[in-house]
Amino acid sequence: MKALVLAGGTxxxxxxxxxxxxxxxxxxxxxxxxxxxxxxxxDSGIREVGIVVGETGAxxxxxxxxxxxxxxxxxxxxxxxxxxxxxxxxxxxEFLGDDDFxxxxxxxxxxxxxxxxxxxxxxxxxxxxxLLTKVANPSEFGVAELDEGGRVVRVEEKPKExxxxxxxxGIYMFTPLVHRIVAELRPSARGELEITEAIQELILxxxxxxxxxxxxxxxxxxxxxxxxxxxxxxxxNIAPRMGGSVDDESEVIGRLDIAEDAVVIRSRLVGxxxxxxxxxxADSYVGPFTSVGSGCRLDHTEIEYSIVMDHSSISGVSRIQxxxxxxxxxxxxxxxxxxxxxxxxGDHSRVRLNY
Numbered sequence: 001m002k003a004l005v006l007a008g009g010t011x012x013x014x015x016x017x018x019x020x021x022x023x024x025x026x027x028x029x030x031x032x033x034x035x036x037x038x039x040x041x042x043d044s045g046i047r048e049v050g051i052v053v054g055e056t057g058a059x060x061x062x063x064x065x066x067x068x069x070x071x072x073x074x075x076x077x078x079x080x081x082x083x084x085x086x087x088x089x090x091x092x093x094e095f096l097g098d099d100d101f102x103x104x105x106x107x108x109x110x111x112x113x114x115x116x117x118x119x120x121x122x123x124x125x126x127x128x129x130x131l132l133t134k135v136a137n138p139s140e141f142g143v144a145e146l147d148e149g150g151r152v153v154r155v156e157e158k159p160k161e162x163x164x165x166x167x168x169x170g171i172y173m174f175t176p177l178v179h180r181i182v183a184e185l186r187p188s189a190r191g192e193l194e195i196t197e198a199i200q201e202l203i204l205x206x207x208x209x210x211x212x213x214x215x216x217x218x219x220x221x222x223x224x225x226x227x228x229x230x231x232x233x234x235x236x237n238i239a240p241r242m243g244g245s246v247d248d249e250s251e252v253i254g255r256l257d258i259a260e261d262a263v264v265i266r267s268r269l270v271g272x273x274x275x276x277x278x279x280x281x282a283d284s285y286v287g288p289f290t291s292v293g294s295g296c297r298l299d300h301t302e303i304e305y306s307i308v309m310d311h312s313s314i315s316g317v318s319r320i321q322x323x324x325x326x327x328x329x330x331x332x333x334x335x336x337x338x339x340x341x342x343x344x345x346g347d348h349s350r351v352r353l354n355y
Contacts, residue, residue: 007106008054022056024106029234084192105170127207141167235272
């Protein structure tokens, strides 16, 4: 059995971060979200993984390598444009061969892993098995309708009037039968080959399409709010570590993950907090549910419920919260009067200023 991981796409909802970085590599708890998926695939017993990559393929390759760090063997499958999830299956045909496969969207986050899902599929071996979860806003997702026996009788992409509250999590399992369906698909109105249309065609052809509803935590990490919420969930369960140095004038409270070579000076840290290697926190407050990447510097700053990515500097800022700060960013006060805001902001950004 193989896995097909989708790590292309533009990540438009995470701009401007994704103008220069793959959305699957944005960190949660100081680890790229894609890595959680790779570890979940390994823990399910699968060893061969194909990763579909797009414009950010070089960055994904540098981060994942040949997969050996995860105990996996990785093959990269270039996609010239984001032409739909079913298009990923189409271009991966040679890699997948006649094996059953798991399809995993690389920006999905399932805190309890997928081992039970894979085990259930292997035990029953339906033609397709979908991972579902109950959501409050089903019209924003692909939605599955089940019969009384739990069999999938209909799937629909972002319906205006959903027939259920069961959303398709971006994790699917298929037998090779799906290849015949995908090969006959035509682009949808948005110009993509839709996996929901392939699944619906399987249903219409009386294929065995089953589902597994998860009760644990799942997020599609496509928005800043989702990233911060996933970061909170991960930090709540981090293993405490004091690999760096904390001076006697600092106060540390709660669960803390302080990496090697990190330095904390005259500061107050209230966990859960993760501080990356080589980061310096001086004369600052770092509050709950904050992860700070490697090689950063926080100086005379207050921050909480935020993600700070590698090699960024924040100095002299009175309060930062609910924020996602990218790599190699510098945040500092504007200087003396006249009072005002100086902004250098990329396309598709969002700024909130309090007066």
